[in-house]
Amino acid sequence: MKKHSSESFIKPAHFLGLGMIVLILILSACGNSEQSSDPGIIQDTEAADVLKENEVELFYDDGTMEAHHSPWTDNTGGQLAVVFTPPFYPAVLTSAQFLVGVNGIPTTTLRVRVYKGSVSGGPDEDQDLLSSEMTASALFGHQWVEVDFSDQNVIITSGDFRIAMEWLTPPGNRGENAQFLGMDYSKPDRRSWWKTDSSSNWKRIGEVADVGDRDCMIRATVIKK
Numbered sequence: 001m002k003k004h005s006s007e008s009f010i011k012p013a014h015f016l017g018l019g020m021i022v023l024i025l026i027l028s029a030c031g032n033s034e035q036s037s038d039p040g041i042i043q044d045t046e047a048a049d050v051l052k053e054n055e056v057e058l059f060y061d062d063g064t065m066e067a068h069h070s071p072w073t074d075n076t077g078g079q080l081a082v083v084f085t086p087p088f089y090p091a092v093l094t095s096a097q098f099l100v101g102v103n104g105i106p107t108t109t110l111r112v113r114v115y116k117g118s119v120s121g122g123p124d125e126d127q128d129l130l131s132s133e134m135t136a137s138a139l140f141g142h143q144w145v146e147v148d149f150s151d152q153n154v155i156i157t158s159g160d161f162r163i164a165m166e167w168l169t170p171p172g173n174r175g176e177n178a179q180f181l182g183m184d185y186s187k188p189d190r191r192s193w194w195k196t197d198s199s200s201n202w203k204r205i206g207e208v209a210d211v212g213d214r215d216c217m218i219r220a221t222v223i224k225k
């Protein structure tokens with residue numbers, strides 16, 4: 001009887017009232033959850049936007065490879081380099097990209113070099129900006145190989161800097177024994193440099209062969225400190 005009287009006590013109107021209260025509570029909870037989670041999402045997005053705004057990729061090639069080069073030598077230590085001018089100071093170097101060509105042996109290990117220097121002069125190897133030796137390699141040909149400098153603490157406070165690909169394996173006179181670097185022949189910027197082997201002097205790439213100036217396909221990403 002007690003059970004029966006209890007059931008008879010809750011009438012349809014009461015169910016409707018309880019339902020409304022539950023609905024209001026649910027909507028209220030949803031509102032609270034939006035209020036508590038939205039600011040976090042907005043903050044994350046703002047932080048990412050700020051990071052993106054401050055990060056700049058520096059490049060002087062147009063992304064299309066007309067040819068690819070190697071130092072064409074039987075010796076080691078040949079290098080191809082690009083000089084970069086940061087748009088702000090201090091600039092922290094975060095990464096570099098090298099477009100490795102398809103010919104030769106694309107997966108050959110290369111050494112990454114970063115020096116001080118200037119647009120008007122050659123790379124200054126006495127001012128090596130890396131704190132430890134860095135190497136990289138492509139997984140296959142015609143690939144931008146990205147190198148991360150986040151552990152290197154490379155900070156440019158004034159002037160320019162240079163990034164070079166160094167051949168650790170003698171490429172041979174036709175370059176067939178090692179990797180190639182992509183070259184852009186369109187609108188060259190007089191920023192690319194050539195060194196045949198470890199004992200050679202740096203030359204502007206326009207002084208090598210008779211095809212004029214061209215851009216080595218090396219890029220750099222910097223962020224304002």
Ligand SMILES: [Ca+2]
Nearest residue numbers: 062064184186
């Ligand atoms: Ca091009």
